[in-house]
Amino acid sequence: MIAFRHFALRRGSRLLLSDIDLVIQSGWRLGVVGRNGCGKSSLFAALQGQLEADHGELDMPARLRLASVAQETPALPDPAIEYVMGGDVELAAALRDEFDAQARGDTEAMARAHHRIEELHGYDARARAGRLLHGLGFSPETHERAVCEFSGGWRVRLNLARALMAPSDLLLLDEPTNHLDLDAVLWLEEWLRRYQGTLLVISHDREFLDGVITHTLHLNEGRGKLYTGNYSSFELQRAEQLRLQQIAHEREQVERAHLQSFIDRFKAKASKAKQAQSRMKRLEKMAGTEAVRAERAFRFQFAVPDRVPDSMLQLEEIAAGYDAPLPLTSGEREHAGDGSVSERRTDTHHREVAPSSQPSARRGEGAIVILADVRFRLEAGERIGLLGPNGAGKSTMVKTLVGELPPLAGERKAHKDLKIGYFAQHTVESLREGASPFDHLQDKAPGVSAQVLRDFLGNWNFAGDRAFESVDGFSGGERARLALALIAWDKPNLLLLDEPTNHLDLDMREALADALADFDGALVLVSHDRHLLGMVCDSFWRVADGKVEPFDGDLDDYARWLRARSGAPKKTAETDAKPLESAADRRRAAAAQRENEKATRQRVKKIETRVAAIEVDLTALEQKLADPQTYNGPTAELMKLGQRQSELRKEKETLEAEWLELYELLEA
Numbered sequence: 001m002i003a004f005r006h007f008a009l010r011r012g013s014r015l016l017l018s019d020i021d022l023v024i025q026s027g028w029r030l031g032v033v034g035r036n037g038c039g040k041s042s043l044f045a046a047l048q049g050q051l052e053a054d055h056g057e058l059d060m061p062a063r064l065r066l067a068s069v070a071q072e073t074p075a076l077p078d079p080a081i082e083y084v085m086g087g088d089v090e091l092a093a094a095l096r097d098e099f100d101a102q103a104r105g106d107t108e109a110m111a112r113a114h115h116r117i118e119e120l121h122g123y124d125a126r127a128r129a130g131r132l133l134h135g136l137g138f139s140p141e142t143h144e145r146a147v148c149e150f151s152g153g154w155r156v157r158l159n160l161a162r163a164l165m166a167p168s169d170l171l172l173l174d175e176p177t178n179h180l181d182l183d184a185v186l187w188l189e190e191w192l193r194r195y196q197g198t199l200l201v202i203s204h205d206r207e208f209l210d211g212v213i214t215h216t217l218h219l220n221e222g223r224g225k226l227y228t229g230n231y232s233s234f235e236l237q238r239a240e241q242l243r244l245q246q247i248a249h250e251r252e253q254v255e256r257a258h259l260q261s262f263i264d265r266f267k268a269k270a271s272k273a274k275q276a277q278s279r280m281k282r283l284e285k286m287a288g289t290e291a292v293r294a295e296r297a298f299r300f301q302f303a304v305p306d307r308v309p310d311s312m313l314q315l316e317e318i319a320a321g322y323d324a325p326l327p328l329t330s331g332e333r334e335h336a337g338d339g340s341v342s343e344r345r346t347d348t349h350h351r352e353v354a355p356s357s358q359p360s361a362r363r364g365e366g367a368i369v370i371l372a373d374v375r376f377r378l379e380a381g382e383r384i385g386l387l388g389p390n391g392a393g394k395s396t397m398v399k400t401l402v403g404e405l406p407p408l409a410g411e412r413k414a415h416k417d418l419k420i421g422y423f424a425q426h427t428v429e430s431l432r433e434g435a436s437p438f439d440h441l442q443d444k445a446p447g448v449s450a451q452v453l454r455d456f457l458g459n460w461n462f463a464g465d466r467a468f469e470s471v472d473g474f475s476g477g478e479r480a481r482l483a484l485a486l487i488a489w490d491k492p493n494l495l496l497l498d499e500p501t502n503h504l505d506l507d508m509r510e511a512l513a514d515a516l517a518d519f520d521g522a523l524v525l526v527s528h529d530r531h532l533l534g535m536v537c538d539s540f541w542r543v544a545d546g547k548v549e550p551f552d553g554d555l556d557d558y559a560r561w562l563r564a565r566s567g568a569p570k571k572t573a574e575t576d577a578k579p580l581e582s583a584a585d586r587r588r589a590a591a592a593q594r595e596n597e598k599a600t601r602q603r604v605k606k607i608e609t610r611v612a613a614i615e616v617d618l619t620a621l622e623q624k625l626a627d628p629q630t631y632n633g634p635t636a637e638l639m640k641l642g643q644r645q646s647e648l649r650k651e652k653e654t655l656e657a658e659w660l661e662l663y664e665l666l667e668a
């Protein structure tokens with residue numbers, strides 16, 4: 001149970017939350033919702049003890065095991081799966097103890113550690129970590145890859161897996177779906193529904209919330225209000241409350257007017273003075289039900305571009321990818337062999353290291369082609385959505401369109417009047433610390449009057465003083481909104497947007513969808529927000545298996561394609577709707593599949609060999625333990641045998657579970 005009593009929270013000079021009085025019961029799955037900047041993440045910081053209450057109290061059980069997602073991932077050489085297992089701190093300590101005890105030859109300490117590990121279900125930890133990775137989209141061959149080899153988005157997933165690995169009574173997740181694709185979101189929903197502890201999850205994704213939560217905490221204008229039920233149910237309840245509040249307010253206004261007019265008319269007349277006085281008292285006592293302040297629907301626009309040329313942008317037989325080698329897996333390193341491939345690693349956010357079986361071919365001096373033979377024309381007014389599984393190369397495609405990433409082969413032709421507005425995650429991250437929205441805009445528009453800049457920022461909801469506050473303290477959504485505003489200032493005629501809705505609250509998403517729908521230029525959009533894609537795009541292209549092609553279908557068709565491709569159709573009714581693919585398509589897909597299978601088969605082999613070895617050892621142990629001679633020897637020796645036996649049995653069990661899982665995968 002977590003209780004807030006008269007709780008208030010301050011950030012800088014702003015009082016974010018005041019007089020919060022509520023109790024969160026154990027076992028609830030609570031969605032924390034509210035506008036960008038209302039204080040959701042700050043509330044989490046308070047729960048984690050990183051932020052002091054400004055007033056009041058926050059009561060939490062003293063021995064609460066709390067898990068949350070780390071913001072940073074150290075560039076570790078450790079295998080991903082071990083990094084994830086490390087999320088269970090107690091288990092990691094017990095395993096270390098066991099190791100140390102073994103090194104010292106301290107059998108008693110070993111027995112203790114052993115017991116502890118069993119208590120913590122340590123012997124199937126690896127299998128559990130593997131399942132988490134699998135669910136979050138890591139293919140089996142990537143589980144042993146070093147943490148430092150993953151790109152930013154995948155490291156976020158690793159941290160999420162680590163948080164889920166930790167046994168916890170309270171789990172805090174702040175916008176966990178931001179870096180996930182649809183498959184992983186669905187998996188996470190399922191996982192969270194089965195979570196036993198208390199869950200607090202911040203999200204702007206209503207479908208996800210509906211699938212997960214039992215209660216909703218709405219933060220609004222500094223107050224927090226609890227609702228029973230999921231997000232949709234919260235919306236209904238709130239709408240009803242607002243309606244009743246408005247009715248009460250209107251009634252009260254009528255009565256007030258009535259009383260007032262009575263008082264006005266009769267207060268001068270001695271005969272009626274008494275009545276007038278009592279009415280005056282009544283008027284004073286009235287509750288003063290507030291009118292529902294229509295929550296200002298936030299709206300903004302992308303200005304009409306000065307010019308929208310035809311044939312804006314062409315990619316002709318382009319090979320898109322990266323010059324310097326991607327960090328290699330050990331397998332790839334062996335193949336590189338000739339020493340031409342350096343292991344220099346550059347700035348990771350410029351590349352996508354896809355843990356899936358990414359069809360990449362090495363070219364020339366170690367260049368990696370992510371997308372081959374790309375032919376793409378963009379005409380004025382076209383509105384294209386890029387679809388594709390995570391890591392397939394959507395961002396690579398966008399960077400190639402922008403010109404940020406020079407083609408490895410082929411040609412990119414841009415019209416001389418082309419003016420690109422480019423939004424990507426790193427745009428948000430590259431805001432200048434210490435500078436305000438006003439500073440940022442002034443950099444772009446040196447000679448422009450302060451008033452014009454302030455008005456512009458006001459339209460983007462940076463009104464008044466906010467325009468002059470440093471972005472250091474801005475929430476994720478506020479930063480994303482500023483980044484979009486800066487792009488809009490340039491009046492682009494082509495918008496290239498790579499996941500623009502991450503961090504944006506629901507109102508802002510709606511506003512963005514409206515603004516994009518009204519935009520007069522051309523548009524290329526990457527997004528996992530199905531609502532936005534549907535509202536904004538006229539046609540879709542699919543980025544998958546090393547190719548970029550027009551996709552003949554809508555989002556439902558795409559979801560079907562995705563399911564068919566993953567090989568584990570989720571709805572049997574739709575399995576017959578396999579998309580038509582060319583022979584080349586099928587060949588390529590089959591090749592990728594074979595690679596995947598190969599890795600899985602190798603692991604299966606490895607397991608089989610190990611299990612066979614364990615069985616031999618176990619038989620030997622059993623014989624020894626059956627031998628009366630053994631019981632005449634020292635007890636320590638006997639204990640060791642027993643321990644060894646139980647260890648081997650556990651290991652065998654774990655391996656067999658993994659084997660079964662992989663085997664099922666191969667069968668599928």
Ligand SMILES: Nc1ncnc2c1ncn2[C@@H]1O[C@H](COP(=O)(O)OP(=O)(O)OP(=O)(O)O)[C@@H](O)[C@H]1O
Nearest residue numbers: 011012036037038039040041042473474475476477
């Ligand atoms: N270190 C800080 N110093 C000053 N102000 C801060 C600081 N951190 C956050 N703020 C401000 O506090 C407010 C709440 O921030 P918080 O990150 O809690 O919002 P949020 O509800 O999580 O928003 P979002 O939905 O965008 O993530 C924001 O207006 C933000 O600008």
Ligand SMILES: [Mg+2]
Nearest residue numbers: 040041475476
């Ligand atoms: Mg936040």
